[in-house]
Amino acid sequence: MKKRILFLLLSIIAAMAAHAEESILVTAGWLKEHINDPDLVILQVGYLRLDYEREHITGSQFLWPGWLAPDSPEGSFNAPDPAAATELLQKMGVSGNSRVVLCHVRNEVSVAARMFLTLEDLGLKGRVLWLNGGLDAWKKEGYPVTDRVTIAKKGNFKAKLSNLLVDKVYLQQAMQANNQVIVDARMQKYYDGEPTGLPRDGHIPGAKNIPYPDMIDDANMFKPAETLQGYFTPVAGKDKEIVAYCFIGQTASVVYMAGRILGYKMKLYDGSLQEWTRIPELPMEVTKKEQ
Known part of the structure; x- marks a missing residue:
């Protein structure tokens, strides 16, 4: 009996672990x-x-x-x-x-x-x-589509915020933390300082760059995990929380998802540079070009 109970417990633990890693x-x-x-x-x-x-x-x-x-x-x-x-x-x-x-x-x-x-x-x-x-x-894959709209049966979901979207104060604190890494999800040319039409150009000091288009292949599919890992490994270990930003908080969501695929702790600065660059006391920097 004890062996049977132990087997059942191990099976439940294994199933829970498999679900967690799904x-x-x-x-x-x-x-x-x-x-x-x-x-x-x-x-x-x-x-x-x-x-x-x-x-x-x-x-x-x-x-x-x-x-x-x-x-x-x-x-x-x-x-x-x-x-x-x-x-x-x-x-x-x-x-x-x-x-x-x-x-x-x-x-x-x-x-x-x-x-x-x-x-x-x-x-x-x-x-x-x-x-x-x-x-x-x-x-x-040849699976069917339709133009017929289905009326859904009402669900019972109740929203409860999880604080995955953070503000400028949180980002300022992350700039000073050892367990957090800030990631700019825009294309490298904008990270470096090419003009974008925002009040100030460049990137938030200390931010690393993981361009969101690099997460997706030509078929608009996320690249394999081992390929995605190649972008994340130079930036942060999985013991670090990554806070991503972009122009308005949209494209950084792709990097958020890539991090989630890999098992990173991810958050997103919702105001992004649309907000940050309009506040003069918040710092920006451009990439220094080699002479």
Whole structure:
């Protein structure tokens, strides 16, 4: 009996460990196999409802980024009001035990990645999955799409913020911390100081550079983990928390996701350089060119 109990305990621990290490990326084949799971919710993310109305995976709901990352006079891509987010996601069928699969259209990876981060910040961390390659990957496998809209059964999800989106004060503190690394997710030319139209150019002092386009291949899929690791290893070990930023808090979400794929502790400075460069007392620097 004792051996049997020990075996069951070890099996449970192994299952929990396997679940904890489960990738946030799923393939079209995986989604096809699990599409009828009762706890699965598919959200197609896109700038225009028109794309969703033309074609989407059967049963999926449309998620416009503006609903969960609204603009305001304080900046672009802000965190949503938890009560409004709760109402929206319940309407889309999301419950506390749901697994939510995000599906992007064409090359709209960065805005869908911001939705991934937002859902994790709202309390769904560990329950948000990403269809690698999006709708194009699904269609490439020959799986069907539809223009028929499905009305979801109302869910019971309740948003609870997880503080994955941080402010300028948090970033200032991170600049002085030994256990945190700041990462600029923009292309290197902008990191170095090429003009962008912002009040000041360059990067936040001490920030490392992991350009977000390098995380994605030509098919708009995340590159293999071993390739992604090559960008992260020179920047930080997994004992460090990474705080990413970009122009407005959108494209840095791709680096956030890449870090999550690799098992890093990730956060995002939501105001990013749209805010930082407008505050004169906050420092900026440009890359010094060799003479």
